[in-house]
Each structure stands twice: as structure tokens, then as C-alpha cells.
Amino acid sequence: MRIAMIGTGYVGLVSGVCFSDFGHDVVCVDKDPNKITRLENGEVPIYEPGLDDLMNKNVEAGRLRFTGSLEKALDGADAVFIAVGTPTRRGDGHADLSYVMAAAEEIARLASDYIVVVTKSTVPVGTNRKVRETIAAANPDLDFDVASNPEFLREGAAIDDFMRPDRVVVGVESERAGTVMSEVYRPLFLRDFPIVTTDLESAEMIKYAANAFLAAKITFVNEIAALCERVGADVKEVSKGIGLDGRIGNKFLHAGPGYGGSCFPKDTRALARTGQEFGVPMQITEAVIKVNDETKRRMVEKLVDLCDGSFNGKTVAVLGVTFKPNTDDMRDAPSLTVVPAMVGGGAKVRVVDPQGKREGEHLLPGVTWCEDPYEAAEQADLIVVLTEWNQFRALDLGRLKDTMRTPRMADLRNIYTAKDAEQAGFLAYDSVGRVPMSSSGS
Structure with missing residues (x-):
């Protein structure tokens, strides 16, 4: 299949490289000419173990290219992935969707044949509906579908997470879009990795709920750690003792100075804001944010x-x-x-x-x-x-x-x-x- 990947940041570059290693023809797009030049010269602009070798291998095999032109990338593409940033907006906790919507408008302007527009960026519930509305308004004659395909990549282990995932989540509305996404992930399907196919809203919610839950585990053990210091207990022994319970599990139970990174802080804030908007306060998530700070x-x-x-x-x-x-x-x-x-x-x-x-x-x-x-x-x-x-x-x-x-x-x-x-x-x-x-x- 032919895939266009909009954005060569962490998610976009890792996904594009791994899709090309699946055997797909992938074109990665970025508006930053300096970044495209570096990528064409074999330089990876982020640090992720093993990514440089895998990228150069697929470039040499002719399956992976980089360009600043979305028009060229869309030529003959079966699917276009939006993998741009969704940072927290200052002041209100909302995810900034301006880059996502700008990408959707550009796709509408440049696409001519049927294509599946896949949101890979982490976005609040309802965003894919807005992407559909944006494209339909900009180009009423375009034949397209939208899909939600959230990423679950751990920095430092992203390639393994992509190639051997716990699950792949795909939100679609039509059988046609589902068929395209099945072909995109065919190598994983053939190896019996779980593919969760659901509606758009559920796919969007899965991403936020997963990250909020993991952030809650980290924050919980850090709060227990504070109490351990006062009562004379050892949090490492406590974590081991509770983690052996299969209902709890031992992952994300390591006490430390608090969580950070590109996902947990942003996604917990976005989920809390979504709850406020819909009149369903995410009280646990709000407490997690407070305790982590x-x-x-x-x-x-x-x-x-x-x-x-x-x-x-x-x-x-x-x-x-x-x-x-x-x-x-x-x-x-x-x-x-x-x-x-x-x-x-x-x-x-x-x-x-x-x-x-x-x-x-x-x-x-x-x-x-x-x-x-x-x-x-x-x-x-x-x-x-x-x-x-x-x-x-x-x-x-x-x-x-x-x-x-x-x-x-x-x-x-x-x-x-x-x-x-x-x-x-x-x-x-x-x-x-x-x-x-x-x-x-x-």
C-alpha cells in the first residue's frame, strides 16, 4: 500500500519508518525544509534507539522517502496519516488542534481520489468528526473516510512497541475504511497481534483513558512512597508486594520524582478538560495532576x-x-x-x-x-x-x-x-x- 505521513516528529517518523519496514511505500511530509534535508541525509532529528538504522535501511530499499510537498505524497496514496503535534493550549488545558485541522484542510485541497484520512495524533473525543466536517466543507466532492488510530509508543522502546504491540486500536465508520486499515496493519494481523476495531469516539477515548490510568498508577505509588517514608516502610517492597497481584500488575509502580514526557502531562490535562466540558468531572485524573505536581x-x-x-x-x-x-x-x-x-x-x-x-x-x-x-x-x-x-x-x-x-x-x-x-x-x-x-x- 501507499501511505502518506504528515509530520516527522516522534510519532510520525517512528510510524512512517515502521510502516515502510512492513513493506508499504511510505512518504513522510514535513513543512520544515531543514528537517527534510537532514532526513534525506540519513540524520534522525530525534533520539530513539535503533531508529536511524531502520530508517536508512528502508530508504535504501526504496520504500521510504521524505518531502516537503503534501501534493506529491498524496499522489496515489491509499491512506494519509495525520501525526502532528497537539500541545496543551496555554491557559485552558485544551489540546491545541490547529495543526490537525490545518492538515485536514490541506488534504481536502490536494486529494483527488478516494483516501482514508487517519488521525494518529492524540486528540480529544470528537476530533475525528471535526476532521470529517472540515474536509467535507473544504472539498464536498472528495470521496474519503476518516479513521482514528491512536499510538501507544513508549519513548526509548518505540520500535518494539510498534512491531510487537499489546494492541492496535482502529476507529472507523465504514467497511471500506476498515478494509484499508486492515491492509495497513496486515503484518501484525497475520502474527495474531490484537487489533481492536471500534467506533471513532471509543478509539479516541481509549488513548486518553489508558494514559490517565498509567499516570494514576505512577502517582499512586509516589503518594504511597511519601507515607512509607513517615512510617518506616520500604516502597520497593510494597510495590513488589502489590504488583504480584494479577489484578494490579507490577508495571508503572516504581516510585520516583513524578511523571513527565510528551504524553502523560498533556493527556491527563486534556482528559480533565474534556470532563469539565461535558459536565462529568474527571476527579481522579484531576487529583493525579495535582499530586504529580x-x-x-x-x-x-x-x-x-x-x-x-x-x-x-x-x-x-x-x-x-x-x-x-x-x-x-x-x-x-x-x-x-x-x-x-x-x-x-x-x-x-x-x-x-x-x-x-x-x-x-x-x-x-x-x-x-x-x-x-x-x-x-x-x-x-x-x-x-x-x-x-x-x-x-x-x-x-x-x-x-x-x-x-x-x-x-x-x-x-x-x-x-x-x-x-x-x-x-x-x-x-x-x-x-x-x-x-x-x-x-x-
Whole structure:
């Protein structure tokens, strides 16, 4: 089949590359000429493990191309996917659908033969109906269908998620559109991966409900972690104990500094706003948003305590600033709350992150970027683990301790233990949801 993919951001590029690896003829479209040039030169503008090799493989095979012209991409296309950004609008929590609607209008203007217009972007319930209305109004003679096909890609594991998904969700209104979408996902259908075919509104709701539920699990365990610290329990043991219950499951039960990234913050806000609009308040989701913000601020309080009540004059080494490992994404990352609080409090902050510098340089002004943790920790008063990159999991804690002025650690991802820190000679160690090794300054 021939597929046009509008947008070469995270979702669009990963989807386009993977569809081409299915054997489809894919043309990815983007209005940014610099991005198209980079892609044509084999450069991937985002960090996703394995994506560069897979992209170049399919380009060489002739199944994948890039262009700035939607007209060229639509020529002979069976389906066109809209994979543009839907950021939260400032002030009201709505998802900004301007890019989606602009794409729909352009499709209406340029398409001539029957085509299925597929919304891949995460959009509120009712958006696909609006896409249909927009296209029909702009080109009443166009023969087309709309489909909703939300993505469920985890950054850092997106290719595997696309190729071996838990499920594929497709919302359609006609048998004809359903047939096209079945052909698009034929390789997965043949391997018995679940394909959930439903109506447009249900497909849209599935995406929001899934992300809100996962965000709720993260927030729940972080709230339990706060209580564990007060009562002397270990949240890692608690998470293991409840996660073994098949009705609960062990995924997304890892305590930390709060969720971030491109999906959970945006989607929980959008779902809460949708509930308000339709008179059905999403009270649990609204509480999740509130508690997640409080969790990030609670991390700052931990660090202040470890710095004897003030950041002023302290040197702090921060390990990791992306919202999670194996990505360069810093959207709504806990670091965007924690690091500015330290800088604003008068701390000298040094940062190490394998992929975060490109985004972090303008998002985190006033910090010094270092190449490795030992350099960052030299004469530091505190080391903070904010992102659990693999290279931070097996550090020589004794070497770190020896290079620090005041060896104290805030392990906000629980990758070490109080025993590890004590044996290495640290004066203080604190984590999330566990009793600290000792009070700061002891």
C-alpha cells in the first residue's frame, strides 16, 4: 500500500519508518525544509534507539522517502496519516488542534481520489468528526473516510512497541475504511497481534483513558512512597508486594520524582478538560495532576534538607535531566522543576545526561554541563540521581565519595540502597519511599 505521513516528529517518523519496514511505500511530509534535508541525509532529528538504522535501511530499499510537498505524497496514496503535534493550549488545558485541522484542510485541497484520512495524533473525543466536517466543507466532492488510530509508543522502546504491540486500536465508520486499515496493519494481523476495531469516539477515548490510568498508577505509588517514608516502610517492597497481584500488575509502580514526557502531562490535562466540558468531572485524573505536581515539589524539599536547609553556596551534581532514560525528551521532566529551584536558591549545578544537553541547554539556564558523573561530582556537596540511565546504575560510589566535598546523595530513582551508600562512606543518603541512611549533615 501507499501511505502518506504528515509530520516527522516522534510519532510520525517512528510510524512512517515502521510502516515502510512492513513493506508499504511510505512518504513522510514535513513543512520544515531543514528537517527534510537532514532526513534525506540519513540524520534522525530525534533520539530513539535503533531508529536511524531502520530508517536508512528502508530508504535504501526504496520504500521510504521524505518531502516537503503534501501534493506529491498524496499522489496515489491509499491512506494519509495525520501525526502532528497537539500541545496543551496555554491557559485552558485544551489540546491545541490547529495543526490537525490545518492538515485536514490541506488534504481536502490536494486529494483527488478516494483516501482514508487517519488521525494518529492524540486528540480529544470528537476530533475525528471535526476532521470529517472540515474536509467535507473544504472539498464536498472528495470521496474519503476518516479513521482514528491512536499510538501507544513508549519513548526509548518505540520500535518494539510498534512491531510487537499489546494492541492496535482502529476507529472507523465504514467497511471500506476498515478494509484499508486492515491492509495497513496486515503484518501484525497475520502474527495474531490484537487489533481492536471500534467506533471513532471509543478509539479516541481509549488513548486518553489508558494514559490517565498509567499516570494514576505512577502517582499512586509516589503518594504511597511519601507515607512509607513517615512510617518506616520500604516502597520497593510494597510495590513488589502489590504488583504480584494479577489484578494490579507490577508495571508503572516504581516510585520516583513524578511523571513527565510528551504524553502523560498533556493527556491527563486534556482528559480533565474534556470532563469539565461535558459536565462529568474527571476527579481522579484531576487529583493525579495535582499530586504529580506536589511530588516534584516534594523532591525539592528533600534536596533542601540534604543541603542543610539552603542551596546557597552549595555545589550539586545532577545525573540525568530527560524525563526518562533512552530519550532526549525533556517535556515536563521533573528536572524542569528541581534544577531551577536549586539554581534559583544559589546552588552551583553541574549536569550530566547522555542525550539531554541539546534540549537542556536552553531549558536549564545557569547550569554547567559535564561529560561524566565523576567530573560533575568533584568538590560537590550533593549528588542527585534524577534519571536512571544505565550508565548511572553501576557507578563506583567510593570514587564518587572521594571526589566530593560533602558526600551526600539524593537517589530519586532508587537505583542504589542506603547500605551501598554507607559502605562507600557517604555521610547521608536519601531516596524515595525509603528511610534515609541518616539526616543531612550527620
